[in-house]
Amino acid sequence: MEIHPIIQGYIDGNEFGRTFGMDFSVLSPGVVEYEMHISEKHLATPAAAHGGVIAAFVDAVLGVGALSKSCEFNNIVSTVEFKISYFNPALKGDTLIGRSKLLKAGKSIIFMEATIVNQNDIVIAKASGTFNQYPVHKILKDF
Numbered sequence: 001m002e003i004h005p006i007i008q009g010y011i012d013g014n015e016f017g018r019t020f021g022m023d024f025s026v027l028s029p030g031v032v033e034y035e036m037h038i039s040e041k042h043l044a045t046p047a048a049a050h051g052g053v054i055a056a057f058v059d060a061v062l063g064v065g066a067l068s069k070s071c072e073f074n075n076i077v078s079t080v081e082f083k084i085s086y087f088n089p090a091l092k093g094d095t096l097i098g099r100s101k102l103l104k105a106g107k108s109i110i111f112m113e114a115t116i117v118n119q120n121d122i123v124i125a126k127a128s129g130t131f132n133q134y135p136v137h138k139i140l141k142d143f
């Protein structure tokens with residue numbers, strides 16, 4: 001699948017994702033697969049990742065999923081809200097895989113859900129989120 005220029009712009013400017021070691025693939029509009037390896041920089045205890053790291057990962061999984069749909073209309077997105085439920089800890093050495101799913105895309109609002117699993121397919125967290133979509137030129141004047 002060819003990378004949309006808006007998605008490429010996100011990749012190029014996403015210092016946060018690079019800092020935390022996040023990487024993704026767009027599988028289809030509204031469906032992405034994100035990966036993050038849990039290392040010492042993610043830990044809140046000697047063994048487990050901080051819940052905020054998982055929440056940031058979920059926001060990325062949901063948000064890029066929404067972006068992959070909205071960019072079809074030359075729109076970008078911002079998070080309105082999301083809810084996360086934690087099922088199991090993410091442990092040092094785990095590789096987390098986040099998968100987004102588009103639930104509904106309207107003219108201005110996109111509804112998403114995501115599941116985060118580890119390399120053993122153990123569910124770490126589930127989440128749902130709402131995203132506002134708007135024309136890219138409102139933020140990036142030269143786009």
